[in-house]
Amino acid sequence: MQERTHTPTVLPGPGSGGDIFDASPAGGGLATVASGVYAEQIPVSGMSVGEIRRRFADRFDIDPRSQAVLDGQDVADDVVVRDGQALMFTHRAGEKGARRSFPSRPVHHRSS
Numbered sequence: 001m002q003e004r005t006h007t008p009t010v011l012p013g014p015g016s017g018g019d020i021f022d023a024s025p026a027g028g029g030l031a032t033v034a035s036g037v038y039a040e041q042i043p044v045s046g047m048s049v050g051e052i053r054r055r056f057a058d059r060f061d062i063d064p065r066s067q068a069v070l071d072g073q074d075v076a077d078d079v080v081v082r083d084g085q086a087l088m089f090t091h092r093a094g095e096k097g098a099r100r101s102f103p104s105r106p107v108h109h110r111s112s
Contacts, residue, residue: 029083035060035090044087050077052087062089 029045033052038060044052049068056062066089068075081087 031081031084032086033060034086034088035062035066044081045083045085047081048077049075049079049081049087052081053077053089060089063091066091 029043030041031044032039032041033044033056034040040060042056047055049070053062053064053068057064068077068079069088069090070079070081071085
């Protein structure tokens with residue numbers, strides 16, 4: 001009896017044009033992408049930080065307001081990631097997830 005292995009079909013994400021593990025025209029080398037508790041080495045070399053943020057927002061639960069940090073340096077969304085780099089999406093210490101404005105309340109001091 002011969003065994004046959006099943007190769008699962010991977011459907012491309014929106015606007016991706018193919019499987020994320022297919023070699024991309026820009027090289028498709030591996031870089032580490034991290035956000036919160038999620039971290040993976042994925043073929044994103046040659047992609048901009050903004051493109052990575054949009055394409056993997058659901059997979060890594062990336063907050064659109066998070067700061068992109070590439071190899072320890074804050075970067076803008078137009079910076080291109082190279083092979084072997086580490087990209088992290090983070091909030092700085094003291095930042096809150098929700099940004100709300102509360103009306104000012106007068107401070108009442110007790111007189112002694």
